[in-house]
Amino acid sequence: MLQRFADLAVSVGSNMQPGQILCIEAETGMEPIVRAVAERAYEGGARFVDPVYFDPYVKRARLQHAADDTLEFVPSWYGNRMTALGHEHAARIVFVPRVSPGILNGVDPRRAGRDQLPDLRERLEIINKRLVNWSILPFPTPHWAELVHKELSPEEALEKLTQELLHVCRLDEDDPVAAWRERDQTLHSVARRLTKENLDAVRFEGPGTEITIGLLPSSTWEGGSTTTIDGVEYLPNVPTEEVYTTPDPTRAEGVVRATKPLDIGGTIIDGLTVRFENGRAVDIQADGGADVLRERAAYDEDASRLGEVALVDREGRIGPLGTTFYNTLLDENAASHIALGNAYELAVGEEDVPRINKSAIHIDFMIGGDDVRVTGLTADGKEVPVLRDGSWQL
Amino acid sequence: MLQRFADLAVSVGSNMQPGQILCIEAETGMEPIVRAVAERAYEGGARFVDPVYFDPYVKRARLQHAADDTLEFVPSWYGNRMTALGHEHAARIVFVPRVSPGILNGVDPRRAGRDQLPDLRERLEIINKRLVNWSILPFPTPHWAELVHKELSPEEALEKLTQELLHVCRLDEDDPVAAWRERDQTLHSVARRLTKENLDAVRFEGPGTEITIGLLPSSTWEGGSTTTIDGVEYLPNVPTEEVYTTPDPTRAEGVVRATKPLDIGGTIIDGLTVRFENGRAVDIQADGGADVLRERAAYDEDASRLGEVALVDREGRIGPLGTTFYNTLLDENAASHIALGNAYELAVGEEDVPRINKSAIHIDFMIGGDDVRVTGLTADGKEVPVLRDGSWQL
Numbered sequence: 001m002l003q004r005f006a007d008l009a010v011s012v013g014s015n016m017q018p019g020q021i022l023c024i025e026a027e028t029g030m031e032p033i034v035r036a037v038a039e040r041a042y043e044g045g046a047r048f049v050d051p052v053y054f055d056p057y058v059k060r061a062r063l064q065h066a067a068d069d070t071l072e073f074v075p076s077w078y079g080n081r082m083t084a085l086g087h088e089h090a091a092r093i094v095f096v097p098r099v100s101p102g103i104l105n106g107v108d109p110r111r112a113g114r115d116q117l118p119d120l121r122e123r124l125e126i127i128n129k130r131l132v133n134w135s136i137l138p139f140p141t142p143h144w145a146e147l148v149h150k151e152l153s154p155e156e157a158l159e160k161l162t163q164e165l166l167h168v169c170r171l172d173e174d175d176p177v178a179a180w181r182e183r184d185q186t187l188h189s190v191a192r193r194l195t196k197e198n199l200d201a202v203r204f205e206g207p208g209t210e211i212t213i214g215l216l217p218s219s220t221w222e223g224g225s226t227t228t229i230d231g232v233e234y235l236p237n238v239p240t241e242e243v244y245t246t247p248d249p250t251r252a253e254g255v256v257r258a259t260k261p262l263d264i265g266g267t268i269i270d271g272l273t274v275r276f277e278n279g280r281a282v283d284i285q286a287d288g289g290a291d292v293l294r295e296r297a298a299y300d301e302d303a304s305r306l307g308e309v310a311l312v313d314r315e316g317r318i319g320p321l322g323t324t325f326y327n328t329l330l331d332e333n334a335a336s337h338i339a340l341g342n343a344y345e346l347a348v349g350e351e352d353v354p355r356i357n358k359s360a361i362h363i364d365f366m367i368g369g370d371d372v373r374v375t376g377l378t379a380d381g382k383e384v385p386v387l388r389d390g391s392w393q394l
Numbered sequence: 395m396l397q398r399f400a401d402l403a404v405s406v407g408s409n410m411q412p413g414q415i416l417c418i419e420a421e422t423g424m425e426p427i428v429r430a431v432a433e434r435a436y437e438g439g440a441r442f443v444d445p446v447y448f449d450p451y452v453k454r455a456r457l458q459h460a461a462d463d464t465l466e467f468v469p470s471w472y473g474n475r476m477t478a479l480g481h482e483h484a485a486r487i488v489f490v491p492r493v494s495p496g497i498l499n500g501v502d503p504r505r506a507g508r509d510q511l512p513d514l515r516e517r518l519e520i521i522n523k524r525l526v527n528w529s530i531l532p533f534p535t536p537h538w539a540e541l542v543h544k545e546l547s548p549e550e551a552l553e554k555l556t557q558e559l560l561h562v563c564r565l566d567e568d569d570p571v572a573a574w575r576e577r578d579q580t581l582h583s584v585a586r587r588l589t590k591e592n593l594d595a596v597r598f599e600g601p602g603t604e605i606t607i608g609l610l611p612s613s614t615w616e617g618g619s620t621t622t623i624d625g626v627e628y629l630p631n632v633p634t635e636e637v638y639t640t641p642d643p644t645r646a647e648g649v650v651r652a653t654k655p656l657d658i659g660g661t662i663i664d665g666l667t668v669r670f671e672n673g674r675a676v677d678i679q680a681d682g683g684a685d686v687l688r689e690r691a692a693y694d695e696d697a698s699r700l701g702e703v704a705l706v707d708r709e710g711r712i713g714p715l716g717t718t719f720y721n722t723l724l725d726e727n728a729a730s731h732i733a734l735g736n737a738y739e740l741a742v743g744e745e746d747v748p749r750i751n752k753s754a755i756h757i758d759f760m761i762g763g764d765d766v767r768v769t770g771l772t773a774d775g776k777e778v779p780v781l782r783d784g785s786w787q788l
Contacts, residue, residue: 021469031422031449038452042459048467049456053447055425058432062443065436073442075415075482077475084471 001162004171005139006036008238009093010044012180013135015234016091018045023085025118026095026139028055033095033139046091054118056099056266063107063115071114079122086126089230092134097263100143101326104266112267113295121360128345130227133234136329138165147268147326168239168317168330180235187223190313191243193394194221197384199376202247202309204336206372207257208273213309213338214251216356218349221245226346241316241333246347249305249357252276259335260366263326267292272365280304281340297340299361307343307357311336312368314390328364336368336387395556398565399533400430402632403487404438406574407529409628410485412439417479419512420489420533422449427489427533440485448512450493450660457501457509465508473516480520483624486528491657494537495720498660506661507689515754522739524621527628530723532559541662541720562633562711562724574629581617584707585637587788588615591778593770596641596703598730600766601651602667607703607732608645610750612743615639620740635710635727640741643699643751646670653729654760657720661686666759674698675734691734693755701737701751705730706762708784722758730762730781 010016022041026034030053038049062071085092098118126132140162142154149157166172170179199219203212223243227233258272271287281304284294297304310332312319318334325331341361345353368374369390376384385393404410416435420428424447432443456465479486492512520526534556536548543551560566564573593613597606617637621627652666665681675698678688691698704726706713712728719725735755739747762768763784770778779787 028422028425028447031451034449035451035455038449039455039459042455046460047464048460048469049452050469051449051452053422053449055428055432055445055447057425057429058443058445061429061433061436065433066440066442070441075442075444075478077471077478080474080478081471084469084474088469 001166002032002036004166004176005033005137005169006040008169008171008176009037009135009137010040012177013137013235013238014091014093014133015232016041016044016046016133017232019047021048021050021085021088021090022046023050023052023090023092024095025052025054025092025098027098027100027141028053029141030095030139037093054098056103059099059115059117060104060107063104063111068111071111074117074120079120082120082122082126086129086131089228090132092132094134094136095139096136096329097141097144097327099266100141101147101263101266101268102143109267109289109291110295112265113292116265116299116361124342124360124362130229130346133228133232135235135238137169137238138327138329140165144327148323164321164323168321170239170317184224184235187240187243190392190394191221191223194243194386197376197394198378199384200379201251201377202386203375203377204256204367204372205375206369209256209367209372211252211254211256211276212377213306214248215245216248216348216352218352219245219247220347222347237329237333239317239330239333241318242310242312244308244310244347246343246356247306247309248279248355249302249307249343250279252279252306256338256367258365258367259369259372260324260331261326262293262365263328264289264292264296264363268326269293279306293363296361296363300359302357302359303341303361305340305357305359306338307341307359307362308339308364310338311374311387313387313392314370319390331366332364335366336372336374337364337366339364395560396426396430398560398570399427399531399563400434402563402565402570403431403529403531404434406571407531407629407632408485408487408527409626410435410438410440410527411626413441415442415444415479415482415484416440417444417446417484417486418489419446419448419486419492421492421494421535422447423535424489424533431487448492450497453493453509453511454498454501457498457505462505465505468511468514473514476514476516476520480523480525483622484526486526488528488530489533490530490723491535491538491721493660494535495541495657495660495662496537503661503683503685504689506659507686510659510755518736518754518756524623524740527622527626529629529632531563531632532721532723534559538721542717558715558717562715564633564711578618578629581634581637584786584788585615585617588637588780591770591788592772593778594773595645595771596780597769597771598650598761598766599769600763603650603761603766605646605648605650605670606771607700608642609639610642610742610746612746613639613641614741616738616741631723631727633711633724633727635712636704636706638702638704638741640737640750641700641703642673642749643696643701643737644673646673646700650732650761652759652761653763653766654718654725655720656687656759657722658683658686658690658757662720663687673700687757690755690757694753696751696753697735697755699734699751699753700732701735701753701756702733702758704732705768705781707781707786708764713784725760726758729760730766730768731758731760733758
């Protein structure tokens with residue numbers, strides 16, 4: 001199991017090249033997979049492997065005891081390290097969760113919203129500059145398994161989550177590399193067709209959801225693998241089932257109801273609805289945890305505006321499981337979603353880069369499902385059916 | 395147990411001040427003590443706690459598989475982080491071992507000698523500039539316990555090591571803080587008397603040992619607590635039983651036989667003898683592992699010269715246990731010792747700073763014992779008995 005995950009992370013995911021520095025970011029407790037990746041990477045010619053363990057219990061101690069006015073402090077060397085990874089054109093592998101869901105339950109949500117670690121603004125910068133070949137992958141942890149499969153014993157829960165992750169990562173295939181190559185081609189093909197329609201906006205309609213999101217003139221649809229400025233092709237998310245684009249942050253009107261619970265840094269937000277006016281989230285409601293999202297959405301000028309629109313069909317491997325993973329990497333690939341905050345530069349032309357969302361945050365939440373219709377709108381008023389009953393209409 | 399270790403590290407050891415950043419460096423597997431320290435530190439007003447886990451198994455993978463010409467590579471952000479800790483006047487707590495003894499057994503010793511991590515040159519710089527209040531303390535690990543108490547079951551070994559560490563850290567006292575204050579006063583008093591003798595050299599004589607080590611005109615003897623440039627008093631080593639000085643790196647003549655096994659980054663060196671000529675280690679022999687020390691001693695220009703001379707009496711708590719801990723922090727406080735490499739600026743006057751050892755390495759090895767006589771020599775030829783049968787003669 002470890003070996004298969006490690007191979008996937010190093011080859012298909014990050015596509016680490018000989019001579020590269022490889023950074024591995026993980027939660028404390030994930031030592032076995034970090035060590036397996038390190039071994040595989042050094043065998044593959046890594047110049048140096050830099051493992052970074054994030055300790056969610058130290059974060060919890062901070063949120064419980066530290067002074068209010070210190071919670072947004074991040075030491076200079078955290079960001080400088082990330083910037084230096086870009087400078088070195090390093091490879092980067094991240095195993096999630098880095099704060100297993102539930103560990104932060106009970107801490108003051110407003111305080112939790114002010115400490116964004118382990119996320120760093122500089123991470124978004126090196127991604128947008130395409131300096132690093134990177135990949136985020138899931139790895140099972142006991143805490144996480146207990147939340148996802150509450151009905152099972154801890155051992156059974158961990159075993160079930162592990163089997164599900166192997167399945168959605170296509171590691172139960174004889175040739176996972178070939179399986180990912182095929183899925184990658186499908187995503188690229190859908191993205192090409194969507195881009196060709198030259199949409200001006202996208203409309204989502206379903207139970208509790210009625211929203212129209214504007215796109216930029218040069219917005220393109222992307223999906224699957226991408227490449228660094230050095231031409232290294234890599235798969236940023238494993239698993240990945242989405243095609244996405246960068247919207248106009250000033251144009252979103254209507255209401256969305258989240259179709260899955262959302263996990264923000266260990267706090268679970270259920271029953272989320274968000275109302276947008278003039279592109280801005282003006283009202284955030286939830287059955288629990290809404291404060292955490294409100295706090296994040298107030299983090300900076302662009303934090304309450306959209307930075308991503310992503311579409312997922314019903315043919316991916318995550319949706320059919322019917323499991324809620326309380327983890328964005330997985331849940332976002334089960335359903336169409338939008339994100340508050342920072343946008344990906346690579347999904348717009350150079351002329352529109354100044355217009356995209358520049359926030360330090362990026363929070364995805366699921367708004368899609370088989371009963372949510374997605375329709376494209378062109379500048380001249382034509383309606384283009386995109387998803388009906390979870391199937392592509394293009 | 396955790397709480398007592400954590401209190402000791404934060405209060406007596408590093409003496410962390412409210413508002414300081416606290417960095418905690420430890421080996422993977424030490425999460426419980428790191429989290430206890432973090433909690434205690436945040437309660438005590440820490441601005442930020444930065445835990446750094448070193449993974450010795452990733453180091454082992456490097457030594458087994460990485461290309462020869464990459465082994466001395468250290469990413470820029472490792473040193474930059476240490477320098478930044480100095481810039482911030484941070485507090486720093488290090489739990490050892492960070493590479494539990496035995497984990498690197500079997501790797502090519504010459505390769506092992508080229509990878510000095512987790513040690514960093516920048517650490518010595520911020521210590522010499524007295525920018526950080528820091529403390530190194532031991533914490534029991536299963537691997538370590540198995541090596542120290544081979545004759546016991548793993549559980550019993552860990553329990554015995556834990557009890558020994560509680561004892562030598564004076565945590566079995568009702569008031570450990572008072573106990574350390576008293577021992578600290580003794581060390582300061584011995585150091586003052588030694589400095590008053592104004593010695594030009596120190597001679598060690600015992601089985602297999604016959605060496606004379608020159609001191610600098612301004613060499614002073616130090617011991618116990620010290621202070622930062624901000625006036626924060628802290629105990630760099632817990633436990634500490636030594637008084638030490640900075641020698642003249644150009645004057646050492648004779649042979650020394652190590653009286654304890656030496657652990658260098660996980661490799662155990664037994665039966666070590668070193669011959670010095672004109673201050674330089676010209677011949678290094680051992681029953682096993684000599685290559686690792688030879689490699690380190692060739693690391694840079696000053697690596698084969700001395701940077702420390704330290705004296706330990708028989709009244710400390712470590713010597714009487716009769717246990718070999720295969721760990722410098724503990725074993726060096728059981729016996730008098732010398733160190734190859736970098737010297738502490740604070741044990742010489744400003745005028746002699748340019749003359750002291752500037753190496754990037756610092757490796758202590760034990761040369762003292764009850765049957766090793768230590769004699770001071772003054773510039774005008776007077777002999778001053780210093781230690782006989784492990785007791786101070788001053």
